[in-house]
Amino acid sequence: MAEIDYQTQHKKRLSWMPWLYFSLKPKHLQWAKPWQDDIQQQLRLLETIHIGEQCFIAPQARLFAEPGRDITMGNQCMISADVFMHGSITLGNEVAINHGCSLDGGRHGIHIGHQTRIANNVTIYAFNHGMSPDTPIYQQASHSKGVVIGEDVWIGAQAGIVDGVTIGNHAVIGMGCIVTKNVAEYAIVAGNPARVIGDRRDK
Numbered sequence: 001m002a003e004i005d006y007q008t009q010h011k012k013r014l015s016w017m018p019w020l021y022f023s024l025k026p027k028h029l030q031w032a033k034p035w036q037d038d039i040q041q042q043l044r045l046l047e048t049i050h051i052g053e054q055c056f057i058a059p060q061a062r063l064f065a066e067p068g069r070d071i072t073m074g075n076q077c078m079i080s081a082d083v084f085m086h087g088s089i090t091l092g093n094e095v096a097i098n099h100g101c102s103l104d105g106g107r108h109g110i111h112i113g114h115q116t117r118i119a120n121n122v123t124i125y126a127f128n129h130g131m132s133p134d135t136p137i138y139q140q141a142s143h144s145k146g147v148v149i150g151e152d153v154w155i156g157a158q159a160g161i162v163d164g165v166t167i168g169n170h171a172v173i174g175m176g177c178i179v180t181k182n183v184a185e186y187a188i189v190a191g192n193p194a195r196v197i198g199d200r201r202d203k
Contacts (some may be wrong), residue, residue, distance in 0.1 A: 007031060007142065015058035016077035016099055024055070048087065052077065057101075061085070069105065074114065092116070092151065107162065108146030113169065116149055119157040122147075129165050170200055 010028065014021050021171035024032055036200070039059055046067040052075035056171045057063070060130035063080045065071040065087035074093035078086070081099045088105040097103070099120045103110055106127030112118075125199035126147045130140030153167055167173065167183040174190030174197070181190055187200035 004125065005151045012064045013058075015060055015081040016054070018058060018080050018147075019096065020055040021056040021078070022076065026039040045069070048072075052093070055079075058083070065089075069107075080120075081121055100120075106142070106144030106146070108144040110149070111145045113151035113153065116155070119159075119175070121158045122160070122192050124161045126163050172200060 017182060017191065021032065036056060039057055040051050040055065041191050043057065043063060044051065044056045048070045049063060050069050050070060050072040051060060052073050054076045056078045058079060058081040059080035061083040063071055063085045064078070065179065069087035071085060071087045074095065075093045076093055078097045079097050083097050083099065084102045086104045088109035089103055090111045092112060094115045097118045101120065101122045103119055103124045104126065106125070108126060110124055110126050117176055124147055127142045127144040129137050129142050131137060132140060134141060147161055147163060148166040150167055150169035150171065152170045153173070155173040156177070158176045159164050159173050160178045161167070162178070162180050165179050165182060166177065168185030168187065170186045171183045172188040173183070174188070176188050176192070177194040178192040179189065179194045181193070183194070186200045187196050188200060189195060190197050
């Protein structure tokens, strides 16, 4: 009977549910930490990426950064499988980006505060194309204002956030909503376009 390869399956599980990495027992950390150290060291060598302590980055994540468009992560961040990130992007401590998210920082960047959680398949683009009818869109220059997301923000699955938006600390962005305007601290928003439906302080 062939030997069961539990370790490969564990790596897949961690890549899609990386919060489990932070509760691994010492016997699992013996192989998981060197595996993560190697992934992160390769990224540091290949891209302009700065990674804090005790982070997790799935090998299926695709991170790209150049000088002037860096990716910088604080401590204990987690990046799941099938995430696309292109700098410039700055993450605070304990930021989670779940599977299938797509983030592009454009010229002015995406800034995400401490302890913010981003659910799966969220899209955040900090740039836009010109839309003059005289020229094909793909030939027009892009412009960037940047996106700022505060601390302790929860962004629900399949939400979209457009360039120029600021989301205040402790806000909640509902599943599937499109955020086109600034969101105040503690606000709960939902819909397309997003509108305020509550306040976390009332919960």
